[in-house]
Amino acid sequence: MEPMQLDPTLIKDGDFVVIRMPSTNSKIVCIKSGATVSLGKFGSFKADALIGNTFGHTFEIEKGGAIKPHKQAGFDNADITEANNKEIFDDPKAQKLSFEEIESLKAKSLAGDVSAQEIIASLTENNESFARKTEFSKSKYIKRKQKKFMKSFLPMETTVHNACDFFFEANSQKIRGIRTDTLSQLLSLANVYSDARILAVDDGQGLVISALLSRLGDGGQVFAIHDGDVHNYDVMRYMNFSAECKERLKALSWSKLYHEMEPFTEELAKNATEDDINGRERRMRGHTKLSDNLRNLREGEFDALVISTNYNPLSVIKKLVPYLGGSRMLVVYDQSKEALLESFAWLRESCEFLNVQLTESWLREYQVLPKRTHPMMGMSGGGGFLLSAIHLAPTED
Amino acid sequence: MFHKYKSVIEEGDTIIVYVSPEAMRPVHVKSGEIFNNRFGSFRHSDMIGLRYGSKLRSNNDKGFVYLLHPTPALWTQVVPHRTQILYLPDISFISLYLDLRPGKVMIECGTGSGSFSHSIARTIAPTGHLYTFEYHELRAATAKKEFEEHNLSSIITIEHRDVLANGFGKTDIADAVFLDLPAPWEAIASAKDALRKDTIGRICCFSPCIEQVQATALALDEHGFSEIRMFECLAKDNEVRTVPFPDIEEAINGQKINFKLSKCDRKKRKLESEPASGGHDDEGKDAEILISKPIDTARGHTSYLTFAILAPEVEEE
Numbered sequence: 169m170e171p172m173q174l175d176p177t178l179i180k181d182g183d184f185v186v187i188r189m190p191s192t193n194s195k196i197v198c199i200k201s202g203a204t205v206s207l208g209k210f211g212s213f214k215a216d217a218l219i220g221n222t223f224g225h226t227f228e229i230e231k232g233g234a235i236k237p238h239k240q241a242g243f244d245n246a247d248i249t250e251a252n253n254k255e256i257f258d259d260p261k262a263q264k265l266s267f268e269e270i271e272s273l274k275a276k277s278l279a280g281d282v283s284a285q286e287i288i289a290s291l292t293e294n295n296e297s298f299a300r301k302t303e304f305s306k307s308k309y310i311k312r313k314q315k316k317f318m319k320s321f322l323p324m325e326t327t328v329h330n331a332c333d334f335f336f337e338a339n340s341q342k343i344r345g346i347r348t349d350t351l352s353q354l355l356s357l358a359n360v361y362s363d364a365r366i367l368a369v370d371d372g373q374g375l376v377i378s379a380l381l382s383r384l385g386d387g388g389q390v391f392a393i394h395d396g397d398v399h400n401y402d403v404m405r406y407m408n409f410s411a412e413c414k415e416r417l418k419a420l421s422w423s424k425l426y427h428e429m430e431p432f433t434e435e436l437a438k439n440a441t442e443d444d445i446n447g448r449e450r451r452m453r454g455h456t457k458l459s460d461n462l463r464n465l466r467e468g469e470f471d472a473l474v475i476s477t478n479y480n481p482l483s484v485i486k487k488l489v490p491y492l493g494g495s496r497m498l499v500v501y502d503q504s505k506e507a508l509l510e511s512f513a514w515l516r517e518s519c520e521f522l523n524v525q526l527t528e529s530w531l532r533e534y535q536v537l538p539k540r541t542h543p544m545m546g547m548s549g550g551g552g553f554l555l556s557a558i559h560l561a562p563t564e565d
Numbered sequence: 566m567f568h569k570y571k572s573v574i575e576e577g578d579t580i581i582v583y584v585s586p587e588a589m590r591p592v593h594v595k596s597g598e599i600f601n602n603r604f605g606s607f608r609h610s611d612m613i614g615l616r617y618g619s620k621l622r623s624n625n626d627k628g629f630v631y632l633l634h635p636t637p638a639l640w641t642q643v644v645p646h647r648t649q650i651l652y653l654p655d656i657s658f659i660s661l662y663l664d665l666r667p668g669k670v671m672i673e674c675g676t677g678s679g680s681f682s683h684s685i686a687r688t689i690a691p692t693g694h695l696y697t698f699e700y701h702e703l704r705a706a707t708a709k710k711e712f713e714e715h716n717l718s719s720i721i722t723i724e725h726r727d728v729l730a731n732g733f734g735k736t737d738i739a740d741a742v743f744l745d746l747p748a749p750w751e752a753i754a755s756a757k758d759a760l761r762k763d764t765i766g767r768i769c770c771f772s773p774c775i776e777q778v779q780a781t782a783l784a785l786d787e788h789g790f791s792e793i794r795m796f797e798c799l800a801k802d803n804e805v806r807t808v809p810f811p812d813i814e815e816a817i818n819g820q821k822i823n824f825k826l827s828k829c830d831r832k833k834r835k836l837e838s839e840p841a842s843g844g845h846d847d848e849g850k851d852a853e854i855l856i857s858k859p860i861d862t863a864r865g866h867t868s869y870l871t872f873a874i875l876a877p878e879v880e881e882e
Contacts (some may be wrong), residue, residue, distance in 0.1 A: 171670050171693070171694035171738075172668070172692060173670060173738070173740075173761065174668045174669065174740070174876070176761070176763045176764030177764055177765065183580075208868055220813060222714065222763070222764055222765060222877040223764075223765045223876075224766075224874050224875065224876030224877055225876045225877075225879065226791075232862040237876075237879050240791055241785065242786045242787070243782075243786045285732055288723050322792075325765070327664045328661060329661045329662050329797045348658070348661060349657070349658045349660075349798045351652065351661065352657035352660060352661035352662075353653060353654060353657045353800060354656075355657065355660075355661065356638055356653055356656060356657040356660070356684065357638060357653070359570075359636045359638060359687070360688075361569070361667075361687045361688065361690065362568070362667040362691055362692075363569055363691075364570070364603070365568075373570035377739070383666050383667070383688060384667070385668075385691065385692065396776060402573075405570050409649070469572070471570050473781060493570075493572065493618075494572070494616050494617055494618025494619065495616075495618030495632075495633045495634040496570070496618070496634075497636075505803065505857055509805055509855045509856075509857055510855065512805045512857075513807065516740075516805070520581060521632075522583060522631060523583070524673075525802065526802070526803040526805060526857065527800040527801060527802055527803065528800065528801045528803065528859070529654065529798065529799070529800050530798065530799045530800070530801060531658075531675075531798045532796065532798075533794065533795065533796050534778075534795040534796070534797070534799045534869070535817055536779070536782045536795045536871070538779070538783065541775060541778065541779060541795075550745070553803075554800075557634065558583075558618070559618065559731040560618040560619075560620070560631065561617065561618035561619045562615040563619070563620050
């Protein structure tokens with residue numbers, strides 16, 4: 169029997185999409201019907217042209233903001249053994265096109281009158297030293313120019329990996345500096361699965377919460393505790409989560425942790441206006457929600473406790489461990505090891521925990537090209553630390 | 566079991582018996598049987614009915630063990646090694662990159678010791694499916710038995726098959742493919758065949774040698790895969806200790822501090838030497854600091870992870 173397949177992921181009206189540009193910089197944009205999406209010097213395109221497409225293709229922008237899938241060139245076989253800079257002199261006069269001529273070509277290109285290939289062709293034709301370059305450096309030169317002049321883009325789904333990667337590059341402080349590999353280990357260590365009930369604290373604008381939600385099915389739940397009156401899980405809005413998925417998030421403010429519910433007693437005045445009626449209903453819904461949430465939390469026996477907090481993590485652990493089930497995982501993330509040391513020492517001394525571990529994750533990307541494979545020249549300095557431990561069942565002896 | 570938590574140990578469960586981080590053992594609970602270790606023996610019938618995460622004393626009361634719920638992460642630490650296995654950092658990174666979540670259909674080749682299979686099954690259950698292929702007949706049979714014991718048969722289909730000779734026998738079915746083969750480049754055509762054509766497909770090839778990566782990347786490129794990217798990931802374990810951190814004045818005054826004593830022994834010595842003063846803290850001399858450092862030897866390389874995507878087919882205009 170063939171298994172059920174998930175629906176293909178199509179770009180829908182109102183979806184957020186990560187757009188990677190020829191420069192390899194990315195931006196996150198909302199694809200709204202009727203709108204034009206601007207990619208700066210790489211041109212702009214009509215959002216409607218992208219709606220209904222699948223992910224995976226690179227698109228080329230045509231005149232008037234139309235787009236078409238663009239077959240990407242495969243590997244080139246330039247041979248590095250011939251590469252040398254013996255004949256290359258740093259000569260600004262090598263380029264015969266004037267600054268003005270190049271600027272005018274760029275403007276025409278942006279208007280869609282000249283293709284990127286045409287600009288690059290005229291740049292190489294008019295570059296006196298180009299002919300003297302080896303095949304290897306010719307290919308490198310053309311690639312560099314493509315990064316500047318191609319009017320193409322790759323739309324990428326805001327999967328947890330892509331979203332984490334994007335925010336880590338764009339604004340790592342927003343997500344408390346958690347890198348994709350660290351986030352992935354957090355999900356494994358916490359043993360997140362479809363039906364899991366997870367207690368979580370995420371002061372990193374909801375990336376961790378989003379990652380947890382993405383791994384849940386119908387029976388699962390994330391119970392999140394946040395400071396302030398309402399949570400600020402901004403990252404969630406980029407994830408294109410379904411309504412059912414968002415329903416799996418329950419949120420409670422720290423200020424309500426020890427709240428005792430009173431029965432809802434508000435009565436309507438005789439001459440109540442429509443506003444009064446609506447107001448009372450709203451407060452009643454809030455009352456029911458808070459009461460449900462508190463009952464839910466106090467049932468305890470959560471399947472995992474996941475913490476990424478700006479507060480002292482040990483103080484958070486101590487407050488929330490009573491709600492964690494036996495033989496279930498505690499996982500705490502922080503950008504710095506120092507913030508986790510006191511918690512580590514406490515967990516190790518506690519007879520409620522086993523197998524306390526503190527790990528730093530390390531990730532290196534490589535350039536892979538025929539005969540030119542090597543680690544990337546730049547890498548991230550750190551992706552954060554994970555403290556984990558197994559919580560035991562309460563003992564009788 | 567591996568894809569759903571339970572609270573109480575029952576007959577037939579596979580549990581993890583924990584003595585220390587280095588001494589964990591999987592045990593298939595069956596009344597009448599006995600688990601023995603250097604602390605004594607433990608009757609399976611005494612385990613049944615206990616809550617997961619409980620402590621169990623041995624029959625002679627000489628020691629105890631903890632009875633843990635199995636998870637894919639623990640299984641990775643206790644799985645009987647029939648092959649080199651995948652470890653948590655690689656398993657985690659591959660799963661996130663391939664966007665595994667409930668409902669996804671995945672192909673794994675080869676199954677090996679089944680370490681990754683357990684983790685995949687946990688993540689894609691209950692609606693997803695894993696097809697896993699192993700060309701070694703005995704390994705395939707052993708893994709099949711394990712998946713059955715772990716109640717994973719509805720999520721994992723294992724087949725003894727030489728995919729290099731015969732392909733996967735699957736077309737347009739998988740969201741993701743994982744290849745852990747000596748020559749993954751020879752299976753790229755089959756992988757392409759197996760991946761769905763109506764939505765983005767993702768592939769990961771796991772190879773310890775850079776020469777394998779080279780050949781794999783060329784094959785991926787040739788078969789129309791794009792976004793070929795390669796990573797290496799590791800997790801570095803740290804040890805945390807409280808150590809003496811005295812002022813140098815102590816040495817100037819002729820005091821000699823034993824830096825090797827553990828925190829516990831330091832406390833004991835102190836109580837013995839000055840029982841009268843009790844907890845009195847003589848600053849400088851008793852100063853301590855909480856420190857951490859990476860453990861002395863760590864895993865330096867597991868494998869290179871080569872990823873690529875397969876764009877859905879587009880109709881020609």
